[in-house]
């Protein structure tokens with residue numbers, strides 16, 4: 001499959017260049033990112049210390065507030081996602097819980113798509129209610145029912161995962177991005193910015209389990225959220241309290257992974273499509289779900305919003 005089949009494909013030359021150049025603002029002339037394992041920095045004076053303590057996301061104060069290596073990873077993801085800024089977390093789940101607990105309070109209503117990663121689902125179903133956050137689950141493949149549930153009563157946040165883990169159903173990003181009022185959030189882990197960029201569709205925040213494709217080498221437990229600066233900073237206020245910071249080493253591995261993300265993502269999509277076609281024709285296989293297959297029930301939507309069918313397929 002070429003990206004010609006997919007009119008939504010982002011400009012690959014720009015993206016490929018960004019993958020190798022983004023997130024270098026602190027490392028200076030070093031082509032490899034500099035690893036800063038420090039938790040604390042020396043301060044020149046009490047006034048400097050006071051200033052740093054009051055500067056949101058300062059990278060030379062205390063690493064729960066900000067860390068230079070983590071910051072470079074955040075900058076790189078922000079550039080790839082077309083976001084104003086990003087915030088890295090200790091895992092994908094730390095990103096998801098930080099967004100919801102950072103932006104929602106007791107009494108708030110959240111709409112979430114039913115098709116989502118099992119642990120995210122248990123967070124919304126079992127834990128949000130413990131904090132007084134009421135969650136309505138809707139069918140993510142039905143854009144109308146998402147909008148209706150969000151309009152039916154005051155709603156603070158709409159959360160969707162696309163492509164969804166594990167069965168690869170899709171959520172219409174343009175329809176989601178056109179919802180006004182609640183914050184809209186997309187877990188884009190199964191696609192990544194080479195395949196789709198939810199913020200370009202008007203979605204407010206994109207989250208990733210960077211543990212997966214973004215870092216891509218099975219050596220970083222890492223999450224990230226990206227989007228509007230005011231929202232990311234609001235989540236950061238909670239993040240500093242909750243303490244789910246990304247480790248500098250994992251962020252460093254994450255930057256190394258991002259450098260080859262476009263090449264890996266395209267190659268994985270080619271392999272996934274090849275495997276999906278082979279498996280679909282195999283007599284022992286009941287069903288293959290892959291957004292790049294013509295048999296996928298939302299194939300047209302995949303063409304509109306994804307540059308390829310993505311890197312993951314599901315087999316029954």
Ligand SMILES: Cc1ncc(COP(=O)(O)O)c(C=O)c1O
Pocket residue numbers: 091092093094117120161165187189190208209210211212221222223
């Ligand atoms: C779609 C999706 N979101 C979030 C997560 C959670 O990521 P992590 O394991 O880094 O917490 C996963 C993990 O498999 C996932 O597949």
